[in-house]
Amino acid sequence: MQLTNRSKVVSNKKMSFAEKLYLPAIVKGLAITMSHFFRKPATISYPEEKRYIAPVWRGKHVLKRDANGAENCTACGLCAVACPAEAITMTAAERKPGEEHLYREEKYAAVYEINMLRCIFCGLCEEACPKEAIFLTPELVPTYLNREEFIYGKDKLVEPIDKRVDITQRQKHLVEKKQ
Numbered sequence: 380m381q382l383t384n385r386s387k388v389v390s391n392k393k394m395s396f397a398e399k400l401y402l403p404a405i406v407k408g409l410a411i412t413m414s415h416f417f418r419k420p421a422t423i424s425y426p427e428e429k430r431y432i433a434p435v436w437r438g439k440h441v442l443k444r445d446a447n448g449a450e451n452c453t454a455c456g457l458c459a460v461a462c463p464a465e466a467i468t469m470t471a472a473e474r475k476p477g478e479e480h481l482y483r484e485e486k487y488a489a490v491y492e493i494n495m496l497r498c499i500f501c502g503l504c505e506e507a508c509p510k511e512a513i514f515l516t517p518e519l520v521p522t523y524l525n526r527e528e529f530i531y532g533k534d535k536l537v538e539p540i541d542k543r544v545d546i547t548q549r550q551k552h553l554v555e556k557k558q
């Protein structure tokens with residue numbers, strides 16, 4: 380039974396002199412190559428050119444601070460439990476008197492790390508967080524030459540006090556999408 384029309388009958392005809400020198404095959408290959416010169420390129424000159432990124436794009440994480448600059452994260456571990464890639468690890472510590480301006484709750488994450496090589500940017504950590512502490516931003520995770528640099532600690536995750544990370548745009552689109 381014939382399933383497709385793609386089967387070919389093998390020909391035993393003798394090759395011409397030109398065919399023996401592969402000339403028709405070379406010309407055919409060059410024609411295909413030349414035809415690509417006139418097509419719109421599929422690549423872009425990154426980083427000078429940037430592709431459009433959807434407003435709900437899930438990129439690098441940020442650990443947010445509250446209005447007074449204290450870290451929101453209370454090291455409850457729910458994001459780590461929700462993470463399907465087991466990319467999040469943390470060490471909790473107790474806030475000491477006088478540190479109220481640094482940490483919002485009595486418990487905080489002394490160490491908080493995300494392995495960006497494991498992360499699949501699913502956003503489940505963001506959804507699991509009860510303290511509005513972790514959000515994904517539209518920022519891309521850059522490439523590095525060694526694996527250690529992909530382990531993002533608090534130095535890379537907690538937003539700087541004087542340079543807050545705006546997450547409202549992405550959240551606005553998410554809310555609109557749900558409605």
Ligand code: SF4
Pocket residue numbers: 458461462463464465466467493497498499500501502503504505
């Ligand atoms: S985005 Fe998904 S995979 Fe990445 S850290 Fe959060 S829960 Fe884990």
Ligand code: SF4
Pocket residue numbers: 451452453454455456457458459469507508509510511512513
């Ligand atoms: S980021 Fe949120 S869910 Fe994760 S440990 Fe901190 S408070 Fe808990």
